[in-house]
Amino acid sequence: MTTNSPLSPTEREDLRVIAGIIIPASAEFDVPGADDPAIQAEILRTLGRDAGLVHEALDELARRAGGPLAVLDPARREAAAMKLRARGGAAVATLARVVLQCYYRDDRVVRSLGLEPRPPYPQGHVLEDGDWSLLDPVRARPPMWRLP
Amino acid sequence: MKDPVDVLIIGAGASGAAVAWSLAETKMHILCLEQGGWMNPATYPSTGRDWEARFYCDFSPSPNIRARPEDYPINEEGSPIKVVNFNGVGGGTVMYAAHFPRLHPSDFRVKSLDGVADDWPIDYWTLVPFFEENDRMMGVSGLAGDPAIPPRNPPMPPLPLGRSGTILAKAMNRLGWHWWPSDTTVATVDYEGRARCINLGHCTPGCAQGAKASTDITYWPAALRAGVELKTHCRVRAITTDEHGMAAGALYHDEEGKEQFQAAHAIVIACNGVGTPRLLLNSASGRFPNGLANSSGLVGRNLMFHPYAQIYGYVDEPTDSNRAPPTCLWSKEFYETDRSRGFVRGYTYQFGRGVGPVFEAVTSEEKGLLPWGAGHHAAFRRRNGHRLAMSAICEDLPEEHNRVTLDPVLKDSHGIPAPRIDYRISENSARMMEHGIASAKEILAAAGASDICVNSPILYGGWHLLGTARMGTDPERSVVNEWGRAHDVKNLFIVDGSLFVTSGGVNPTSTIQALALYVADQMKRRLSNLFD
Numbered sequence: 001m002t003t004n005s006p007l008s009p010t011e012r013e014d015l016r017v018i019a020g021i022i023i024p025a026s027a028e029f030d031v032p033g034a035d036d037p038a039i040q041a042e043i044l045r046t047l048g049r050d051a052g053l054v055h056e057a058l059d060e061l062a063r064r065a066g067g068p069l070a071v072l073d074p075a076r077r078e079a080a081a082m083k084l085r086a087r088g089g090a091a092v093a094t095l096a097r098v099v100l101q102c103y104y105r106d107d108r109v110v111r112s113l114g115l116e117p118r119p120p121y122p123q124g125h126v127l128e129d130g131d132w133s134l135l136d137p138v139r140a141r142p143p144m145w146r147l148p
Numbered sequence: 149m150k151d152p153v154d155v156l157i158i159g160a161g162a163s164g165a166a167v168a169w170s171l172a173e174t175k176m177h178i179l180c181l182e183q184g185g186w187m188n189p190a191t192y193p194s195t196g197r198d199w200e201a202r203f204y205c206d207f208s209p210s211p212n213i214r215a216r217p218e219d220y221p222i223n224e225e226g227s228p229i230k231v232v233n234f235n236g237v238g239g240g241t242v243m244y245a246a247h248f249p250r251l252h253p254s255d256f257r258v259k260s261l262d263g264v265a266d267d268w269p270i271d272y273w274t275l276v277p278f279f280e281e282n283d284r285m286m287g288v289s290g291l292a293g294d295p296a297i298p299p300r301n302p303p304m305p306p307l308p309l310g311r312s313g314t315i316l317a318k319a320m321n322r323l324g325w326h327w328w329p330s331d332t333t334v335a336t337v338d339y340e341g342r343a344r345c346i347n348l349g350h351c352t353p354g355c356a357q358g359a360k361a362s363t364d365i366t367y368w369p370a371a372l373r374a375g376v377e378l379k380t381h382c383r384v385r386a387i388t389t390d391e392h393g394m395a396a397g398a399l400y401h402d403e404e405g406k407e408q409f410q411a412a413h414a415i416v417i418a419c420n421g422v423g424t425p426r427l428l429l430n431s432a433s434g435r436f437p438n439g440l441a442n443s444s445g446l447v448g449r450n451l452m453f454h455p456y457a458q459i460y461g462y463v464d465e466p467t468d469s470n471r472a473p474p475t476c477l478w479s480k481e482f483y484e485t486d487r488s489r490g491f492v493r494g495y496t497y498q499f500g501r502g503v504g505p506v507f508e509a510v511t512s513e514e515k516g517l518l519p520w521g522a523g524h525h526a527a528f529r530r531r532n533g534h535r536l537a538m539s540a541i542c543e544d545l546p547e548e549h550n551r552v553t554l555d556p557v558l559k560d561s562h563g564i565p566a567p568r569i570d571y572r573i574s575e576n577s578a579r580m581m582e583h584g585i586a587s588a589k590e591i592l593a594a595a596g597a598s599d600i601c602v603n604s605p606i607l608y609g610g611w612h613l614l615g616t617a618r619m620g621t622d623p624e625r626s627v628v629n630e631w632g633r634a635h636d637v638k639n640l641f642i643v644d645g646s647l648f649v650t651s652g653g654v655n656p657t658s659t660i661q662a663l664a665l666y667v668a669d670q671m672k673r674r675l676s677n678l679f680d
Binding site for chain 2: 024026048081085105117124126128144145147148
């Protein structure tokens, strides 16, 4: 875990806990939760300009929980998280986004979706041509545009 | 003080590149100043695993979010639609969807046909040779024979229908509504040194393959070979004038931030519908106290955006999602005026193919469709790869209260006053958007989609910046004449979307570039008496 993180150790722990509430691990789909150490490391590594709003959301979360989320029992953690989500706003949306955007590019998660864990370039994708006879009824229409 | 150039072009985007290339054949000394730099496709988002995440930071379409050193801030608190643009060689063509329709003939005659706004001082047919030249230079893919538009012959075949296009086409046929494969500037075959599309699927924030036409890889290489000079990282502060009221040159900040002056015999502004009025208003002087070329008071007024209503839903069968260019089909079923619909003018549907997993997750979370906790995975898997989307691009009519002014406080990194946007969606546009939403729901129902979502207007949907230095024959009702020369300053020309008298209901880049080529052609024809 990085030592120059924009988040304090308590905030990092709360981030881990709420990420696991947002996306828990699933045996059914064979995927980790968003509290997985590798996913958490990626979130912290790439937090960048989102750090301020994430910090704000975690502050609000701790305020609603009455202290660090990590020390609460699971039911109270979940209640605090759901209250935060219901509050909405830019900070909460940013918190959710940084979790989702790192989770859904993790190799294990991407593979579980039936996708290849790679960037689009340089391999690209194959796009089927389709049936152009579908255009026949449109081709048969008279001109639609107006002549001034 | 640098030696004067014959023509100084400000802005190296869609229109600046086209006018530079066209004027190059005159062998005049032509210099272009661009506030941004050259882009490196090897750094575009689609080259990395964080390709979707970068849309929310350094490759956001919003300059206020992106905040690269090349960007200037915009106060847009007074607008429900936020400005999106790109600053660099290629301008907005670096970061656009490459949807490339033309305005229709009726768009140039809205006053005569529908009794609203004003007619343009030129017509569609005047621009046809320049549309064709631009299609060749940018490299357009499409299919001839569309009954909704005048005949044209795109030089490349259309993008494939794919899964998404097929589902949409069948739905449109069930309804008996018009559809056609979109004209795009995505190369479907190897074209003029550009490699063909390999379906990276993330076209908008720059094409790493070089298949999408942006003017840094189309017009600019040709213009530079022909002798045009381009200086990057040079931000123009103001245009100065001489004792005769002619433009004398431009004050600009060079790459090191030092203020310089470039003298010029003629100046062409190509800074888009926000940057151009900003520059003209920042060029106020004792001789032009309300801003340069602004005796009409219309500089910055009549801003038009094209309000977008986006509608999407989810089908059982898989769509192309992120594995194909987002441009797919268009529909002109509701383009021409039909007063029984409750509004005048009309809109185009631009159909998409779907989105990648991060966009799906983030937008579904925002819509409340994606639960936190145990139900998350099943809900996400039902939606991911199954989205079918469309946007109604609604014609915005000009209204003088919709405008660009200078913000009294906000400044860019060089201390130059930033633009402020005040804009309201009109009643006519609002009714058009509602119609677009209702009809899109019929299309999605015909496609068997569920969980319908609406974004209206698209918040960060101010792609099309139009109308703020309109063309016309009456100096009291327009900023430039019918061939792009400022009424007030006879060696000052404008070639970007500011010229638009009305907006049409289509993406404007094709028409912007055709206009730029037309203005350049008019300049070339009048070289002996250009300033008379």
